[in-house]
Amino acid sequence: MMPSVCFYVTYGLCLCVGLLCVLFVSCWCSQWRGGFAWDGSNLQFNWHPVLMVSGLLVVYGIAAVIYRVPFTWEQRKYPWKLVHAGLMLLALLLSILGLWAVFDFHRAAEIPDMYSLHSWVGICTVVMFAFQWVLGLAGFLLPCSPPWFRAMLKPVHVCVGGAILILSVTSCISGINEELFFSLNGATGEVYDSLPLEAKFANVLGILIVAFGLIVFAILSRRPWQHPEANESAYPLLSQDCT
């Protein structure tokens, strides 16, 4: 198999598994958890898993691998930087909205915030992601950014990007696990350890999330799939002044 064919098969799998993650988390919350609202009820909480899985994991992962698509290598890099930054901004906004949904639900239901390990890891993930986005904007998109800063930032940006992916998978899995113990052992009368259909479905969602995270990690790690930086200018706007 040609390297690019091999890439596109893996990339296609990545997109399909990502889509399945969004479908499964939406279906779980609408079929078993009662659907969606923005009224401080449990239905508002349901936005939290949907927005975090969609934003912090799936859109984030798709944005992370965008430079690996060989199709983009034949084109100017700057527009693809804008696509990368734009998708990352979308991922960040969805994540912040997802946090807002759960904080607002907690306020209405008088549940304390930020006590569980899931919430500690999750907030670290989003804060790290926000810093990463702002530094990425300053370093790689603003024309006034000095070359030494870009050169220093790049390996840090790549490494922190991978770290956010790890934290994102960890936050999603610990959150779904926690929610299943809460909701199944609570009011519904069903218990998690009897593995009712909802439990099986949400566990499969968790496995899909892990699979998506690992496929993104594999694409990012594989050297032959990395952007041939040497053949292009990494900093197309470097000669312009910042006004």
Add this chain to the structure above:
Amino acid sequence: MMPSVCFYVTYGLCLCVGLLCVLFVSCWCSQWRGGFAWDGSNLQFNWHPVLMVSGLLVVYGIAAVIYRVPFTWEQRKYPWKLVHAGLMLLALLLSILGLWAVFDFHRAAEIPDMYSLHSWVGICTVVMFAFQWVLGLAGFLLPCSPPWFRAMLKPVHVCVGGAILILSVTSCISGINEELFFSLNGATGEVYDSLPLEAKFANVLGILIVAFGLIVFAILSRRPWQHPEANESAYPLLSQDCT
């Protein structure tokens, strides 16, 4: 700072945080969860977090970065392969013992096995780790292993090694989060959302686990810290026959 000084500072931090993870999980289980026994009681369960964090995370992480230590580059590679494989075997055996502890406790307490998402992700981690170890032995230590197999296996081995690290952090965090909801909202009378001292302590353990995973990931990712393969024979026993 010289690259190797920078490495050794990060490596020292990695070892310290790893040691703290083992101390914190042991202290949590002995101070708040009643200590250890092998009698089917809750005290047997306590071996599970200690053995998984120590084996699947800390020993695994230290074994994974062993080739990055510049001190080893001046020496023959084969003995360091044995150290890597030996530490990985220790990590695997501790993990299997950790699984045995929880399955045996479940059997005695008549609790069903393998229903939570944590258990699904955790078992995938250990199974993947066992396959990785056996394939690593067959590919890199047995002298009869054909060169094409070693060459094909190497990038897969590196990538799957990173994937196991991600799964290991995810399993540990989801497990500690689950155990805190079980134990604090159960018999003790304390509730997790009031953040008693135990909850704060175990949450800090979770953050240490995440920090350790990310430091190992950073060491593995940084190209200047990778083994200068080109200067050495990667397959010192290749010319020998397998008998």
